[in-house]
Amino acid sequence: MNISIEYNIIIAYLIGLFLLYFLGWLLIVPRKFLLRIIINGIIGGLILFIINLLGKSIGLYIAINPFTALVAGFLGIPGIILLIILQYIV
Template identity: 75%
Template structure:
């Protein structure tokens, strides 16, 4: 009987360490994702700003807001084209 209790304790420690590892991993990964999201949003806003400056003579204007900045930040040039096409469709 004593032997089975020791196995249960060992299993409990292993499960606890595993859960602690998972919790630590969950706290680190979102921070990296959040920083990448912010950086892509800033880059997207800058690209949209320069597109708007260059597009004044052609009548091209895309509003700069967090959603459009993130679309351009994630998709790059295809994101800019997507936003311009969507603007003319809608």
């Protein structure tokens, strides 16, 4: 009887450790995702700023706001092309 109790305790500890690991993983993943969004938004804003500086001579201007910065940050060059096309459509 003591042997089965010891196995139950060991199994309970293993399940508890797994749940603790899973909870820690759930808390770390959103931080990485949020940090990635922030970094991509900053990079997108910088790219848009450079495009606005270089595009002054040809009349190209894209407003820099959180939406356009995230589109440029996530999609990269295709996102910037999309924003330029949307600028001329709207």
